[in-house]
Amino acid sequence: MSPLPDQLFADGAGAVVPVSPIEVDGHTMSPDRLLRYLRIKVHHLIQEQPWDSIHVVGDYDRLAVISRYEKHGKLFNWERPTVEVRGRDLAVKAFPGADYVHHYGLIISTYLAMTGRSADNVAYQLPDPVLCRAAVEQLDLALDGDLVIVGWALEHLAPTGAVWTHGPGYAWHAARLHGQRVVYLGFRHSIWGDVAGWVVGRLAELGARAVVYVGKVGALTAQTEPNAMLATGGESLIDGSLIAWNDFFGGFAAAQPGVQRGVHVTSPSILLENRDWLARHAEHAFVDPEIGPMGAAACRAGISFGYLHVVSNNLAHHYAADLSNERHRDVVQRRTVLVGRIRDIIAGRLAVRPN
Structure with a gap:
């Protein structure tokens, strides 16, 4: 896994943790429905091209690259994690919360595995609780x-x-x-x-x-x-x-x-x-x-x-x-x-x- 530059991560955040895809056959959603759910969530840059590393971090950043798959015409709950590109590395920026960062890492790794791509380059980094509180x-x-x-x-x-x-x-x-x-x-x-x-x-x-x-x-x-x-x-x-x-x-x-x-x-x-x-x-x-x-x-x-x-x-x-x-x-x-x-x-x- 190629590490991303340190400045992409918030001060005081936790370790970079590799995230493995789930066992699709054991999930409560059928594979076709699960994949359809994942496609709605995964950023278009991940769906369209490969990356050396993909790290999910807690950082609410609307100045980064916005996904084309965000819902439009809604007042609430339409924003999705954005991404920052550094060469062949990608930082996926989710609103800072431990559950959301972990969840989005699982989404990406499972999507890659289900579409025949390696998920070995996917990791997440839990945000410092101080950052979570400051965001709220x-x-x-x-x-x-x-x-x-x-x-x-x-x-x-x-x-x-x-x-x-x-x-x-x-x-x-x-x-x-x-x-x-x-x-x-x-x-x-x-x-x-x-x-x-x-x-x-x-x-x-x-x-x-x-x-x-x-x-x-x-x-x-x-x-x-x-x-x-x-x-x-x-x-x-x-x-x-x-x-x-x-x-x-x-x-x-x-x-x-x-x-x-x-x-x-x-x-x-x-x-x-x-x-x-x-x-x-x-x-x-x-x-x-x-x-x-x-x-x-x-x-x-x-x-x-x-x-x-x-x-x-x-x-x-x-x-x-x-x-x-x-x-x-x-x-x-x-x-x-x-x-x-x-x-x-x-x-x-x-x-x-x-x-």
């Missing part, structure tokens, strides 16, 4: 006991005609709902895994009283059809330990039609969710990278937290819809209906009692 501290809002709704589909959750105030990498809109101030907060970049926990901690510092996360989870039970149900809960399994938080929804969300409550499992990367992983967690309900870190951060900060997610895919049974075809018209239409349900449930919860 760019978030600067004046909060005073507000409910902050963060995550996915915010354009449809916020009031019609919402005017968004933009900051570095994020935008927000404040409104009143049932007499209470609600702040809708979205990010242009991914707040994957531990980054989401950093965000909740920062919001508590800024004065938030409660945080609700709206997003997508995978189901771990075969009977749960994607894009037909909502998921909620108050517990997550993190590294084998069960944590619980002060659930913003209490029993309100689970009492609504079409909402399933269950124990969530935190997984730092979709690539790690193979059939052995599924067998170890088959008694639980949902999986994603963010809910656990966010709930743990809320506990540490002494604020309430809740999640209300669309079930986007199923690891235990192959349905037509999964993470590789999320942009299909039928999927988008079904999720639009579910987002409307999320909006109504949040409003109903606030009407019952304040945050």
Whole structure:
């Protein structure tokens, strides 16, 4: 492996760690669907030409080369890692978070292996936690006991005609709902895994009283059809330990039609969710990278937290819809209906009692 120049890496970052591709045959996604998922994520320069070395680092740098495969026409969660070219070496610059850097390294190495190319030149370097915190501290809002709704589909959750105030990498809109101030907060970049926990901690510092996360989870039970149900809960399994938080929804969300409550499992990367992983967690309900870190951060900060997610895919049974075809018209239409349900449930919860 050809080392990249030291200046490409943040001061204090960890060692450069080679990252091997996963065993595709054991994954919960079929090989064709997994490859389709990876192609959506991998930077075009990696897909189009070989490199002597590819190192994934934690560095939010929009002045580097932007991928042609970034989603357009969205207000939030459309930015993807950029790259910096140094001769025949490539630095892939992801938003600084340990889970995201590792996840993206797995994406690249597995994509290369699945397309018949060597992945021996792929490595990642975990960012220093000081860098992670500094990146999240760019978030600067004046909060005073507000409910902050963060995550996915915010354009449809916020009031019609919402005017968004933009900051570095994020935008927000404040409104009143049932007499209470609600702040809708979205990010242009991914707040994957531990980054989401950093965000909740920062919001508590800024004065938030409660945080609700709206997003997508995978189901771990075969009977749960994607894009037909909502998921909620108050517990997550993190590294084998069960944590619980002060659930913003209490029993309100689970009492609504079409909402399933269950124990969530935190997984730092979709690539790690193979059939052995599924067998170890088959008694639980949902999986994603963010809910656990966010709930743990809320506990540490002494604020309430809740999640209300669309079930986007199923690891235990192959349905037509999964993470590789999320942009299909039928999927988008079904999720639009579910987002409307999320909006109504949040409003109903606030009407019952304040945050």
